[in-house]
Amino acid sequence: MDVNDLTxxxxxxxxxxxxxxxxxxVPGLVVGLMIAVFQAATQVNEQTLSFLPRLVLTLLxxxxxxxxxxxxxxxxxGELFLTIPHIIG
Incomplete structure (x- = not known):
């Protein structure tokens, strides 16, 4: 196996x-951005309002x-383990 295969x-x-x-x-980032826009529009600066929906979405x-x-x-x-003999020699 040469350098190109390893690359x-x-x-x-x-x-x-x-x-x-x-x-x-990425879904958490999108929801965080939407919540940040909502907080900026309503001037509600609650930290849990931003954290909890992102946490729930990430878990989902x-x-x-x-x-x-x-x-x-x-x-x-599986593919990596099958190529180990070719890497060794």
Whole structure:
């Protein structure tokens, strides 16, 4: 296995991590932005109003997307373990 194959493997790993984090974080960012606009419009500066909906949404995303996340990571590790003999020699 040469450097190009390892580079492709690392790029796939980084893309997988970014995709998994994006699934969990982006909905929370959108809800946080909507709540921030609401707070700015109404001048309500309550910290729990911002924190609690993002927490609940993140937990719901883990609940709904958890099986997909586990399937993606297990597929990647399965592919990685199958390529270990090619890396060694």
């Amino acid at each position: 492709v493997m690392f790029s796939e790993a980084i893309f997988l991590v970014v995709a998994m984090v994006a699934v969990l974080v 995303m883990v609940l709904f997307a958890g099986s997909w996340l586990l399937q993606k990571i297990s597929d990647f590790f």
